[in-house]
Amino acid sequence: MSAFTNIYNLIFKRNSTYVASVFAGAFAFQAFFDAGVTSWYEAHNRGKLWKDIKGKIGGGDEDEEDDDE
Amino acid sequence: MFNSFRSASKRAINSKLVTGAVATSALTASYVLYQDSQVAEAMTAAEHGLHPPEYGWSHNGMFDTFDHASIRRGFQVYREVCAACHSLDRVAWRNLVGVSHTTSEAKEMAEEFEYDDEPDDQGNPKKRPGKLADYIPGPYANEQAARAANQGALPPDLSLIVKARHGACDYIFSLLTGYPDEPPAGVQLPPGTNYNPYFPGGAIAMGRVLFDGLVEYEDGTEATTSQMAKDVTTFLNWAAEPEHDERKKMGLKAIIITSSLYLLAVWVKKFKWQPIKNRKIVWTPPRK
Amino acid sequence: MLRSLARNSVGLKSLGQARTLSSSVTALKSNYDSPDFSHYLKKDRNADKTRDFTYFMVGSFGLLSAAGAKSTVESFLSTMSASADVLAMAKVEVKLANIPEGKNVIVKWQGKPVFIRHRTQAEIEEANDIDISTLRDPQKDADRVKNPEWLIMLGICTHLGCVPIGEAGDFGGWFCPCHGSHYDISGRIRRGPAPLNLEIPEYDFADPDTLVVG
Numbered sequence: 001m002s003a004f005t006n007i008y009n010l011i012f013k014r015n016s017t018y019v020a021s022v023f024a025g026a027f028a029f030q031a032f033f034d035a036g037v038t039s040w041y042e043a044h045n046r047g048k049l050w051k052d053i054k055g056k057i058g059g060g061d062e063d064e065e066d067d068d069e
Numbered sequence: 070m071f072n073s074f075r076s077a078s079k080r081a082i083n084s085k086l087v088t089g090a091v092a093t094s095a096l097t098a099s100y101v102l103y104q105d106s107q108v109a110e111a112m113t114a115a116e117h118g119l120h121p122p123e124y125g126w127s128h129n130g131m132f133d134t135f136d137h138a139s140i141r142r143g144f145q146v147y148r149e150v151c152a153a154c155h156s157l158d159r160v161a162w163r164n165l166v167g168v169s170h171t172t173s174e175a176k177e178m179a180e181e182f183e184y185d186d187e188p189d190d191q192g193n194p195k196k197r198p199g200k201l202a203d204y205i206p207g208p209y210a211n212e213q214a215a216r217a218a219n220q221g222a223l224p225p226d227l228s229l230i231v232k233a234r235h236g237a238c239d240y241i242f243s244l245l246t247g248y249p250d251e252p253p254a255g256v257q258l259p260p261g262t263n264y265n266p267y268f269p270g271g272a273i274a275m276g277r278v279l280f281d282g283l284v285e286y287e288d289g290t291e292a293t294t295s296q297m298a299k300d301v302t303t304f305l306n307w308a309a310e311p312e313h314d315e316r317k318k319m320g321l322k323a324i325i326i327t328s329s330l331y332l333l334a335v336w337v338k339k340f341k342w343q344p345i346k347n348r349k350i351v352w353t354p355p356r357k
Numbered sequence: 358m359l360r361s362l363a364r365n366s367v368g369l370k371s372l373g374q375a376r377t378l379s380s381s382v383t384a385l386k387s388n389y390d391s392p393d394f395s396h397y398l399k400k401d402r403n404a405d406k407t408r409d410f411t412y413f414m415v416g417s418f419g420l421l422s423a424a425g426a427k428s429t430v431e432s433f434l435s436t437m438s439a440s441a442d443v444l445a446m447a448k449v450e451v452k453l454a455n456i457p458e459g460k461n462v463i464v465k466w467q468g469k470p471v472f473i474r475h476r477t478q479a480e481i482e483e484a485n486d487i488d489i490s491t492l493r494d495p496q497k498d499a500d501r502v503k504n505p506e507w508l509i510m511l512g513i514c515t516h517l518g519c520v521p522i523g524e525a526g527d528f529g530g531w532f533c534p535c536h537g538s539h540y541d542i543s544g545r546i547r548r549g550p551a552p553l554n555l556e557i558p559e560y561d562f563a564d565p566d567t568l569v570v571g
Contacts, residue, residue, distance in 0.1 A: 004405035012412040022416050026423035033322070033424070041318050045134040048127065049314075050168055053138045056288065057171065163445045187465050202445035326425055333418040340411065347394075 118269040121236045121243035128306070132321055134314040135307050141169035142286050143304025146297045148178075149284050151227065154219065154275075156207025159228035160308050163201040168307065175201055182206050220261045222274030231302070231309040238302050243267045245298035248277035448571035450563070453507065461523040463512060466570045470512035470520055471558060472531070473568070476542065481505045483529065484543040494554045498543045501557055509560050509570065510544045516551035531555070 011021050042049060127136045144165065147157065162179040166172050179199035184206075186197035199206075207226070209215035216223050225233075234240045244267045252264035262272035279294045286292055307313065439447070449466045451473060456462050459480070462473045476484070484498040484505075502508055512520050512531075519535035526532030526539035528547045533540075538549030545554040560570045 002403075002405055004403065004409045007409050008405060008412070012409065012416075018412070018416065019419075022419045023423055025416070025420045026427060029420060030424050030427065033325075037318065037322050037325070041132065041134075041321065044132055048134055048136040048138070050137045053141065054171070057141075057174075161442065161445065163441070200450070202442070326421055330418070330421050330425070333414060333421065336414055337418055340414070347397075349394075351391075 116270060118271070119243075119247075119266040121239040121267055124239050124242060126238055126303070126306075128303070128313065132317055134317065136303060137169055138288065139300045139303040140307045142288070142290060142297075143300035143302070143307075144169055145286065146279075146284055146301040147227070147304055150278055150297075151301065152208060154208055154215075154224040155227045156209070156224075157205045157228050157308060158207060158226050159204070161202060161204045162199065164311060166201065168311070169304075172201070179203055219274065222261070224275070227305055227308065229309045231306045233309075238306050240267060241302045241305060242295075242298050244273075245279055245301070246295050448569055451568040451570065452566065453568055454566050463523075464570070466558065471570055472508070472510050472512040472523065472544070472555070474508040474523075474542075476506055476508055480529070480542045484541065487541070487545075493546050494552070496543075496545060496554055501543055501545075501554070503560070504562065507568070508542075508544060509558065509568065511556040511558050513556065514538055514551055515546065515553040515555065516549070521555070 011017050042051075046052060127139070128134060147155075162175045165175045165178075170178070179201055182199040182203070183196040184199050184203050186195040189195050209218065212223060231237050231241060236243070244265060247265050247267045249264060249266075252258060256264055256271065258264055258272050262274055263276045264271055265273045279297045281293050284292050284297060290296060310316075447467065449464055449471070451462070451464055453473075453475070456473065456475045458475050459477045460475050462475075463470045464473065465471070481498070487498075489495040489497055498505070501510070514521050514533040514535065516533065516536055516538050519533050521531035521533040521538070521540060523531055526547075528539050528541040530542045530544060530547075531540040532538070533549065533551065536550050538551035539547045540551075540555055541547050543554075544557075546552070558570055560568060563569050
């Protein structure tokens with residue numbers, strides 16, 4: 001049996017496993033996608049963001065508790 | 070059959086007529102506007118102020134955030150220069166946290182101002198130092214006080230000024246840096262006003278306020294007039310659109326997701342229709 | 358869906374053998390001639406791979422739609438949570454250095470009075486000395502304070518919501534003027550109609566000198 005047959009038997013054959021893996025995949029994808037886009041966005045704007053200039057201010061603020069703003 | 074052909078040709082003529090009319094009016098309108106822009110009389114385009122040039126703001130791009138170092142410098146300019154006359158009603162001290170200032174810096178600045186507190190047990194009004202949750206106080210108690218201090222002119226609130234003016238950042242920057250040393254010959258200004266070509270009508274109650282070296286930036290940036298104007302404009306744009314950075318990131322995500330969904334939808338549609346479109350019908354006529 | 362594709366791709370030439378996938382009995386019995394589609398098929402065709410790919414594409418379509426629907430629902434739900442300005446007002450900071458020992462201070466927190474008492478050593482001992490089994494709402498003093506020096510509680514009588522008076526009553530604590538409830542130096546109900554001890558709000562010491570209520 002080829003790998004394709006295995007994948008078919010494992011996931012696609014039953015609707016329950018198929019739908020379950022689509023929804024599980026949606027959750028995994030969202031986390032992965034968020035992280036990916038954020039890291040690209042921050043790399044694209046490097047040097048302009050608050051986290052880039054934060055360290056340069058007044059010798060760096062000691063313990064900056066992350067506020068929920 | 071014939072009727073439908075006639076109405077189709079009629080429709081074609083109609084649509085040509087509409088296109089022609091639109092094109093003619095557009096050309097006429099642009100010609101008239103251009104002619105208007107050559108003179109500076111009342112009811113002409115020049116009355117609405119000189120069109121500001123397009124500047125290359127570092128947050129112009131589709132995926133470009135604000136320059137937060139510039140926001141920080143811009144807040145300094147606002148605080149030391151603009152705040153003498155202009156309020157910033159919609160910005161609270163807490164908004165600066167994580168954008169241009171640290172929590173402790175914002176707290177310190179807030180504590181420099183006094184706010185109304187709950188009255189004491191005898192009902193006398195009390196004051197307390199500001200907190201992060203308080204909004205940045207304006208220079209005047211109310212509109213009347215602001216007008217009285219400015220010869221009848223009301224300095225507008227700056228919270229949303231970038232959104233509230235045509236030309237947005239370009240206009241604010243042009244206005245701040247656009248004061249000529251003296252008005253051009255022949256311009257009659259009402260008393261108490263200054264000439265600025267970018268201001269609609271040309272006569273503005275606000276004088277030139279930014280001069281080289283007016284503030285001292287902590288990061289060593291040279292405080293030229295245009296540098297300060299750029300920084301304060303960036304700051305005001307942030308004040309008007311604090312969601313800006315997050316919005317552009319959201320847009321990037323939305324573009325990626327919707328375009329992938331579109332491509333997948335095209336594929337799935339083709340897949341679903343394939344057996345239907347490929348169907349062949351064969352008919353062999355019966356032999357006599 | 359997939360079945361109809363398979364039917365097409367196998368071709369309709371020889372009925373009876375190839376159409377085993379069909380569900381229709383009449384189709385099996387049909388003896389019409391059908392055209393041959395087999396030349397449309399790829400030569401090196403891997404049926405399992407094609408099928409997996411098809412399921413994958415349809416699944417990805419569903420996956421992206423599910424992710425989009427999820428974040429749409431999430432953003433609608435998030436409008437129900439408290440906004441930033443409300444959250445910013447929800448906390449009150451108090452500088453404790455200004456409160457001398459044996460003094461009461463009342464601060465407003467979300468419109469409610471909060472009693473802060475800097476208790477003396479004697480008062481702490483007094484609060485601990487009581488046999489809690491005799492109390493109406495038994496609670497140890499240690500359960501009511503994070504730092505025994507500082508007693509922080511909501512200044513709302515648990516009877517009908519009046520604001521009790523400090524340093525009054527028969528037990529050296531608070532006294533509610535409305536219906537005469539007496540609270541002790543730990544804010545516990547000792548006499549009068551109130552059923553419960555004074556409520557303790559959520560609070561924290563940001564540093565030894567700063568109290569954050571909320």
